[in-house]
Amino acid sequence: MKILQSTLLLLFVPLTKPAPPTQQNSRIIFDYGTDNVEEILPTQDYKDQYLDGKNIKERESIIVPDEKSLHLQKDESLTSLPSKKENDEMPTCLLCVCLSGSVYCEEVDIDVVPPLPKESAYLYARFNKIKKLTAKDFAEIPNLRRLDFTGNLIEDIEDSTFSKLSLLEELTLAENQLLKLPVLPPKLILFNAKYNKIKSRGIKANTFKKLSNLSFLYLDHNALESVPLNLPESLRVIHLQFNNITSVTDDTFCKANDTHYIRSLVEEIRLEGNPIILGKHPNSFICLKILPVGSYI
Template identity: 65%
Template sequence: WFFFTHIFFSNLHNGWVFSSTRSGLIGYYPCFWTCLDILVVFTDLPTCLLCVCLTGSVYCEEVSPDMTTVPALPKETAYLYARFNKIQKIGNKDFADILTLKRIDLTGNIISEIEDGAFSKLSLLEELSLAENRLVKLPMLPAKLTTFNANFNRLKTKGVKANAFKKLSKLSNLYLSDNQLEAVPHIPENVRTLHLQNNNISDVSVDTFCRSNDTYYLRPRLTEIRLDGNPVVLSKNPDTFTCLNVLPVGQYRR
């Protein structure tokens, strides 16, 4: 039986759906369906009393301070937006049964711990944002990720395993700015955008991006690098970027 205590008044208005509850306005969200594809109210899930549940998407934004854990999700959820809450930890069971997830956005919580197997079953996950949390180390990441954002955390190099990104062959965008990293981690071949600004990186070498034992090696896919805001002097190692088509953008020490 459906939970009718959470009543959706769905109005297709200029391509947007207006959604409300008894407690008042929740907001406007883009509508990509016809009038026949009205909002789905999921069964037996109190999450959908607290959040906005659309077909395949769950919006739990700024529910804080009530939301301190990852909410229970409908099994068909593909997109989760749980930004700006008070979630503290991600456990192995939080996403274990939600195998359809393609995007998770947990920006702006207070997550300090993620168990290593938390994302291990998410074979379809392509985008993961853990930005603006309190992480000191990274968990194992799913192989199909194309975008990973961990900006504004407390990551140090010892908290990022040497092979943390090695098997992410589809990774295109990697954001690790505003942390406490002392070195550039291993960067997969397909990465196009790399943001490492405002860390504690003091040195780069030929092997950071290129290969010292292969003068013919090229890395054309990497087209945007940010290293500004680090104590690194790029001119000390002029061969560091010889395999790239671009140089790091931003202002650097001389």
């Protein structure tokens, strides 16, 4: 009888394993009356997987390029370099102001003429430190119409500097250190070289002879001992004041052998500040519509 009871007890013992303990904070259910609010909180395993996955993504985002990719990047950077033309023009237009064919390089302390864009028509390089002008400065800029180098330190200009500038109409070299003049372009309308150190021997006899368009000539405040020879008929304004001119002749402005000759275009001649008494040379101005400005005794 006892053996039968023990056998029956063994049969009623549960054969399944006990359930594992419930993980904390995996799910909390709140029961507020009729509403069930369920809040799901991340387990520690989930946190570990999330952080591990994040680290994997960060590691994947840091890609070390191999030698081949570096070579390709190098080649791509080489293809993006500017052309030689852009390289030549860019520095000038960064230092100066380039606008519609005009280049403004004023007060930037340059000591040579900068490379100019080929389409340049006007160059204003006033108040710098340029000491010399050469033919190479304008060799490839044929469209120049106006050059202004006022207030530099120019002492020398090569004779061929302006020889290829067939369109040049205005040339200003005022307030420099010039002792002589170069060959001037044929279509010049205005030439200004006042406030220099130019002497009469620094101007060749035919310097102005063929300048049939020259209307304005400014050579005041120099060291001229005489009026330049062969001044063209086209001149309207002639400024020669404050030089060392001591005399004028009947052929200086007029023609001694032609009493009917009239220089009709002249509107102004200035000779004041020279060691000359204009009243002693009345016939020297007989062809003029107006008398020169100066001392008359």
